[in-house]
Amino acid sequence: MIDCRLSRRNFLQGCSALIVGFSLTRSLAAQVLAPDLPVEAVQKTLDIHALDAWLAIRDDGRIVLYSGKVELGTGVKTALCQITAEELCVSFETVSLVQGDTWLTPNQGITAGSKTIQVGGAQIRRAAASARQYLLEEGARRMGVDPSVLDTVEGRVMYPGDSAERYVTYAELVAGRSFERPVNPQVDERAPEAFRVVGKSLPRLDIPAKVFGHFQYMHDIRVPGMMHGRVIRPPITGASRLDGLSIAHIDASRLPAGARLIYEGNFIGVVAEDEWVAMQAADALRVTWGYTSTLPNPGDLYDRLKYMAEKPEVQVDHGDAAGQLAQAARIVEAEYRWPYQNHDSIGPSCALADVRQDEATIWSGTQGVYALRSALADLLEMQESAVHVIYTQASGCYGHNGADDAAADAAWLSKRCGRPVRVQWSRADEHGWNPKGPAMIMRVKGGLNATGDLVAWHFQNWTPTHLTRPNARTGAAGLLAGQLIRGVPLKGQKGGGNRNAPLNYTLVNCRVETHWIKPLDSPLRPSALRGLGAVANTFANESFMDEMAFAAHVDPLEFRLRYLQDARARAVLTAVAEQARWVPQPVQAKAWCGESTQGRGLAFVQYENENAYVAVIADVEVSEAGIRVQRVTVAHDCGLIVNPDGVKNQIEGNVIQATARVLKQEVTFTPTGVTSLEWNTCPILSFHETPEIDIVLLDQPNLPSVGAGEATSAAVPAAIANAVYNATGLRLRQVPLTRQRLAEARERLA
């Protein structure tokens, strides 16, 4: 077990924790933080305009990259080090990364939305290129030559034409000093033709420690004097509205020796020296709750969403969709439904906090150390500057899971008991209380003219916001503990539900509207889950594109290409069709008798309408036993690829996770709250259900990198639904596409 205690007073002592957590070396930490200086003097700059916020060069020539974007398990640590090594002209092995620490790393916002390489990588690339420019100029000054005759190679400024082969190392130029100059926003970056490191499938830096069992996850951190905490949860599990809660009685008579009860408002916790005692204490506590539930009956969910929605917000209004629909030769209309969905993190959330009178240190698997710091400062009634949040990788993170809430639980319990407290959520805590990917309704109406052209498109969706993350705006109201302790209602801002509601097809008459549902009007607490609204919206848009293609008696691939001018969009569709040997689909009605049958379906998306291009072909087998996805072929264009194998790993993960989302996953609930509290009721894809995956990467070395972390998740669901239609003639419009829904669709058709 490692000693992770860290406070301003014994910062250097605490560096051993940082060393383990962030792969730093001891000498580096010593360099960053000189021992005898006051804290204010050793604090490095966090100003994103300053080069020193991003990079440091040690006297042994090693490079330290300070990244506000963090490794959630997707491989970005490796990719960001590749970008740095490339632009700085050093070997990959010399770069190490310090991530997500409100004392050490610049604020690059949250690590989410497939933006780490796209946005964070671009910032880091500019910083590294600026550092290289500075080193070149300094080297020229030192050698007394013009910078234009010099080059940078493997950590040296070289004079290639020089008979004496003069050079000066980066370490000699800057070691022990800071850059003291800004990042140059107009700096020249390395030309793709010269890339040595970017574009290579370098092995991930974090994998060896993970397979040898040395990797320190959030769950593994221990500090001296630490207590273990557990939180006792109220009924109405997972509800947005907790205002009807009250505690009638707490019976602590069976609390085991060594356990202590801590409560305030509707927040009840126990702490104990021993984790097992804390767990037994949580079980032994008997709480009588008063509550009023505003949750609907499960069958009324989609009606409730429509009822709670605001007036529609127009996202797109081109031409005259209503007028053209009125004149169309053929109109097709369909409604699609997406359920609340859960996060697949195998380890429930965990956090550790050491809250003192005048300072607090919190270790968390959060996606945003700065945003969490703001919310925690409000909860703890402390200045932000007194709260130090340190990111530590937890179990896989696919959006706003319980990580931030666990941090708040730990912080509050630590504040109240005066000791560091580690809180480990149970499986039921995580499945029940983490924010859910919102349920959504999508209704689409399309019109064909007499010659089968798609002349009008009208899309409407009803969606809770997908943005209720804790931050400075929400304060404590963004944290479950804050809502329970203070009785403040959940806060959020409008967003996420309109992602990929608009199409990338060129349609003259198109109207897209979003009916927003406020956070508290969503029965279950809504927030960000991988892909946000893009997943449900693309499920609807791309299912409906197939419905229109069949109405027009045109092959779905050909139909899509008719309305796509963008060469990159056409390229992914063509590539996936070639790879999977797409044969134009016969357009004929099927009468499925329940025998085992096969089909294939296609879907396309440009993520967020402006980022990665993805085309997917799914091959499925359908029988009375249900739907089995046999093979998924993906063509993927995310601009410049930094690490091809890393991108493939992400695409595979997206395919597998999205297959589970579309076939199996639905958060179930009753008026007393979420009932899918473990994996059997909210399943992940098993090894037997995993499709074969075939990936074509279309690299664009001269174009900016865009995210690869979630785009594929948006395209997979419709490809599967379209394949089911192709196999059976049954159009399934409500996710998950279960065996029961398949049987119901068959009965309806009969």
Place this chain on the structure above:
Amino acid sequence: MTVLSLTINGITHKVDADPQMPLLYVLRNIVGITSPKFGCGLSECGACTVLVEGKPVRACCVPVVSFSGQAVTTLEGLSTSDAPHPLQQAFIDEQAVQCGYCISGMIMTAHALLMTNPSPTSEEIKLALMGNLCGCGTHVRIVRAIQRAATMLRAGQST
């Protein structure tokens, strides 16, 4: 509290613990072995899998007293980073990790499989991993890594 004797990765530990405490908490909080992970506490996910007398066991649910005097093997006991076990090397070679939280359980389950079946088919591997969940979707690579490890072991590259 009871003093129990456990042999963990070849080393005998005298552990003073509530005999009903699940093995996982003894390993993680008392012995300081952190590769077995807490995932569900319900024997559903396999993140806590360790081998007891060579057989995979879910450490999250079974009281430590059940293992008194028995040999427990965790990921730490498989090898060192200087001489990786073929399974560890194969997981690196195949880059068969995303977040990695499930990986200790995957490798231990695979280790038990390969000890009894050195040439498993991919179907047999999938069957063995039925009780191990991966949330990131690393399934394809995990199966490939186990196949690769089996080949390495058969070729006599085992350590």
